Amino acid sequence: MTNVFDDDGRNYAVTVIEVAPNVITEIKSQDENGYEAVQLSAFDKKEKTTSKPLRGHFEKAGTSPKKYIKEFRGFIPEGAELGDELNIADVFNVGDSVDVVGVTKGKGFTGVMKRHNFSGVGEATHGQHNRQRHPGSIGQASDPARVFPGIKMAGRSGNERAKIKNLTVAKIFSESNLMMVTGSVPGPNGRFVEIYNR
DSSP states (O other), X not given: OEEEEOXXXXXXXXXXXXXXXXXXXXXXXXXXXXXXXEEEEEEEOOGGGSOHHHHHHHHHTTOOOEEEEEEEEXXXXXXXXXXXXXXXXXXXXXXXXXXXXXXXOEEEEEOHHHHHXXXXXXXXXXXXXXXXXXXXXXXXXXXXXXXXXXXXXXXXXXXXEEEEEEXXXXXXXXXXXXXXXXXXXXSOTTXXXXXXXX
């Protein structure tokens, strides 16, 4: 993340995203597949680490193997054909509203205070009277004599798919395949994200 100034001199936070050229590797139609979609692939991958079926799939589109493949429903560029390359300026404009989907940072096995914002000992509920960061009672009485599924307890936190909605495209640098969107996006640096035009 970084920050930029707008035309009125206001400073706001942005995230820089590399949007590599995407190759159209499959086009699905209502007649053949029952729905309309386009499959986009990006970021080159070594051929020796690509399975034979995928190699054939990419050869059909006339492109080298790619790391990331994603299908987008309801988005078929006008006149699009197999093997065409989509660049950042073909899809996005400054001022567009976008949704960004990614996998959040993993935080490992965490306790209830970090995972569910429990407050521990004190005036707040969900605490143990003699142990600061423990969850307190979790069970019922002899009826139902069990712990209900889904109760908030310690466990793995983060590392799950998340969507950040309604971000704005602040700047586009077509020559370097970079774009800036206002606010933050899910995941650590270097992680793949999907960008959906609203």
